[in-house]
Amino acid sequence: MPKPIEIRTSPHLKRAISVDRxxxxxxxxxxxxxxxxxxxxxxxxxxxxxxTTGVAIATEWFFARTSGRGxxxxxxxxxxxxxxxxxxxxxxxxxxxxxxxxxxxxxLGKALFGGLGYxxxxxxxxxxxxxxxxxxxxxxxxxxxxxPGRFTEVIPSTFTLPFMQPIPVKDWIAGLQLDxxxxxxxxxLQKFQHIELPVTDVFTGMIAGSAGETSAALILICGLxxxxxxxLDWRIPAxxxxxxxxxxxxxxxxxxxxxxxxxxxxFSGGLMLxxxxxxxxxxxxxxxxxxxxxxxxxxxxxxxxxxxxxxxVEGIMxxxxxxxxxxxxxMSWTQPRVYGAVGKGRGE
Amino acid sequence: MSLFSLFQRxxxxxxxxxxxxxxxxxxxxxxxxxxxxxxxxIPLAQHKGAPAVPLVKVGQExxxxxxxxxxxxxxxxxxxxxATGVIRAIALTPTADxxxxxxxxxxxxxxxxxxVLYDLERDLDAMTxxxxxxxxxxxxxxxxxxxxxxxxxxMKPPAGxxxxxxxxxxxxxxxxxxxxxxxxxxxxxxxxxxxxxALKATGAKRAIIGVEDNKLDAVAHLRAVIPKGLPITxxxxxxxxxxxxxxxxxxxxxxxxxxxxxxxxxxxxAVYNVGTLAQMGDLLPKGRGLIERVVTVSxxxxxxxxxFMVPIGTPLRFLLAQVGLAADRVGEVxxxxxxxxxxxxxxxxxxxxxxxxxxxxxxxxxxxxxxxxYPCIKCAECLKxxxxxxxxxxxxxxxxxxQYARMAEEFNLNQCFECGCCAYVCPSNIPLTQYFRIAKxxxxxxxx
Ligand code: SF4
Ligand code: SF4
Numbered sequence: 194m195p196k197p198i199e200i201r202t203s204p205h206l207k208r209a210i211s212v213d214r215x216x217x218x219x220x221x222x223x224x225x226x227x228x229x230x231x232x233x234x235x236x237x238x239x240x241x242x243x244x245t246t247g248v249a250i251a252t253e254w255f256f257a258r259t260s261g262r263g264x265x266x267x268x269x270x271x272x273x274x275x276x277x278x279x280x281x282x283x284x285x286x287x288x289x290x291x292x293x294x295x296x297x298x299x300x301l302g303k304a305l306f307g308g309l310g311y312x313x314x315x316x317x318x319x320x321x322x323x324x325x326x327x328x329x330x331x332x333x334x335x336x337x338x339x340x341p342g343r344f345t346e347v348i349p350s351t352f353t354l355p356f357m358q359p360i361p362v363k364d365w366i367a368g369l370q371l372d373x374x375x376x377x378x379x380x381x382l383q384k385f386q387h388i389e390l391p392v393t394d395v396f397t398g399m400i401a402g403s404a405g406e407t408s409a410a411l412i413l414i415c416g417l418x419x420x421x422x423x424x425l426d427w428r429i430p431a432x433x434x435x436x437x438x439x440x441x442x443x444x445x446x447x448x449x450x451x452x453x454x455x456x457x458x459x460f461s462g463g464l465m466l467x468x469x470x471x472x473x474x475x476x477x478x479x480x481x482x483x484x485x486x487x488x489x490x491x492x493x494x495x496x497x498x499x500x501x502x503x504x505x506v507e508g509i510m511x512x513x514x515x516x517x518x519x520x521x522x523x524m525s526w527t528q529p530r531v532y533g534a535v536g537k538g539r540g541e
Numbered sequence: 542m543s544l545f546s547l548f549q550r551x552x553x554x555x556x557x558x559x560x561x562x563x564x565x566x567x568x569x570x571x572x573x574x575x576x577x578x579x580x581x582x583i584p585l586a587q588h589k590g591a592p593a594v595p596l597v598k599v600g601q602e603x604x605x606x607x608x609x610x611x612x613x614x615x616x617x618x619x620x621x622x623x624a625t626g627v628i629r630a631i632a633l634t635p636t637a638d639x640x641x642x643x644x645x646x647x648x649x650x651x652x653x654x655x656x657v658l659y660d661l662e663r664d665l666d667a668m669t670x671x672x673x674x675x676x677x678x679x680x681x682x683x684x685x686x687x688x689x690x691x692x693x694x695x696m697k698p699p700a701g702x703x704x705x706x707x708x709x710x711x712x713x714x715x716x717x718x719x720x721x722x723x724x725x726x727x728x729x730x731x732x733x734x735x736x737x738x739a740l741k742a743t744g745a746k747r748a749i750i751g752v753e754d755n756k757l758d759a760v761a762h763l764r765a766v767i768p769k770g771l772p773i774t775x776x777x778x779x780x781x782x783x784x785x786x787x788x789x790x791x792x793x794x795x796x797x798x799x800x801x802x803x804x805x806x807x808x809x810x811a812v813y814n815v816g817t818l819a820q821m822g823d824l825l826p827k828g829r830g831l832i833e834r835v836v837t838v839s840x841x842x843x844x845x846x847x848x849f850m851v852p853i854g855t856p857l858r859f860l861l862a863q864v865g866l867a868a869d870r871v872g873e874v875x876x877x878x879x880x881x882x883x884x885x886x887x888x889x890x891x892x893x894x895x896x897x898x899x900x901x902x903x904x905x906x907x908x909x910x911x912x913x914x915y916p917c918i919k920c921a922e923c924l925k926x927x928x929x930x931x932x933x934x935x936x937x938x939x940x941x942x943x944q945y946a947r948m949a950e951e952f953n954l955n956q957c958f959e960c961g962c963c964a965y966v967c968p969s970n971i972p973l974t975q976y977f978r979i980a981k982x983x984x985x986x987x988x989x
Contacts, residue, residue: 198871198872203959212969213915311916531929532555
């Protein structure tokens, strides 16, 4: 025997899917959404994506280095955080604020807990929630989609100097001379003026909104692709969507002029992106089979409650963060029934 | 097969995995005999229960088939000489479990005949159930599927329990292994004789042969040869690992679960491997003992994989040399299948009664990306794989935190039978099964 034989413990076979491969595939699934965002909002969206992703990677690298966890950037999970964060921000969001969001998201939302796998909440949403509270004006300043010249010039607010108030975009928008521009997203229109945009527009994404949340159709396709590769648990987005639709239905039936229709709720705002790519975040969602259903329904229905009755226009972010925090509780209720357990419960 | 049965969903259990089978390497290789190794090492403890006690002295001559060690008590079995030769020593041998155990070393005479010279004709029909149980113990029969539990013990259910159904396990769910497949095709007469004996000894009313549906030829063959009027049926079950685990097969065939902490006998079931019953049907009529078994020798590091009738005690080194081991490529050599089998530390380890397969895998690059261990990402794949519905993700975290007692008390650690599904699917490459093995043994030590 030239070399000694190897000894490992069983199982001696291993499925070839590993963490970095899953994460890489999530990134691939997000790329078309990024591309559409850049196509729709131009240079500003591109810079936003590069900023959040770059800062997220740098933050991860720094904390992993200082805490001796080695190179954790290579697991790709931080790239997802960076991209998702950008997709939830308004396209003209000042870059320095986006950088703050990315730093806070990765530092507070992930590194503080001990890195990948230990975070309780979705890091991108932690960053998003922080800037929502810190910069309430900038985060609700929307700019029109398909602005002429969007590939050659940036939205003025993008290059706001650090620690300065964002450059107002009113004049710039006025200069674009878009007749239909009201300065409101479909969600806000519906909520405050009870004007429901045609569902085909919100479905395909020919509207204003966050950089990457506008095209429900595209998000759906990308999410389904990922689910078909078994790298995303389809039950979570399905439950979120079911929860949202079922919660809206009675109100809409009561007064369709006041309340949005279930399909409008599903296809508008951040619901699709949230359901498919943020609620489904493996680390922050429950692991039990019935737990994910409870978790998804909770997110969907809370989102609608916030949208309809809360002070905010969009509720998916807080709904997911709250559900993330409730995760351990949901799991303790939904431990699987063990083979051979007599009666209900955990067996023995 | 009727048209209807084509559209039926195959019978199955919950969860489990679909590893690549690699059975094509040996599935169509008929069982062949191999020459005797120059020396055989027959461990005295190759079954569950008390080790056997030697009946022979160093220097004594024995003939093939002669008893060389006796059972020690009821949960124990005797050993028989696998070849004609002389006892060279009673000394320590390495086994798959690592620590050396007592074994009888038998120097085989050159040109020793394969013929068994030690016979004791019996009339099966005249035997009472008690006599069958005794005869099964005398034959040294143990679960040949890998469990190595003395077969006669399972024929005597605890007082007050009735065996209604005998389940014959022909699933063979481990990748690479095909010996049970070949046994069903080639030794069906002995198998049916064995099933009849098991029915009589246990008093069961019926027997079901469960076979994974990747071996439909075996199902068809068995259905064709089972004599009319016998309460024996052959059923296909889904090809899914670990279908061959007792509890899973019971669920698949009977839709019943063995209660936590209980035995199959609690729900009126006794499970036997097809290899065990085929040997039973072969040995009992002639009053012989178990001296050889069918072993699948397979894997990518072998030139001529196949199914072989291997004398008990044959050293792996000799066996692997017969099939063309690629010494420069071999990585692990595994006894049993690659999901639950043990890698041996030395090729001097002998084939014992429990060894259904010898799988030689190729050397692996230790820096392989897929071996890198990440933290648990809560992907839930392990929960979806665990056939007993545990929460391996949670158990793994508790193991890392060394909360072994809590693992057992709150998360049913003791229900884990180390099937390996969770570790197989884990994208973070966490050695979950190994963690659970360690946790269980620490808990056991602490209870003492
Ligand atoms: S090794 Fe144990 S925990 Fe893992 S899948 Fe098998 S039974 Fe479940
Ligand atoms: S399969 Fe591995 S990574 Fe996934 S939940 Fe289980 S232990 Fe965690």
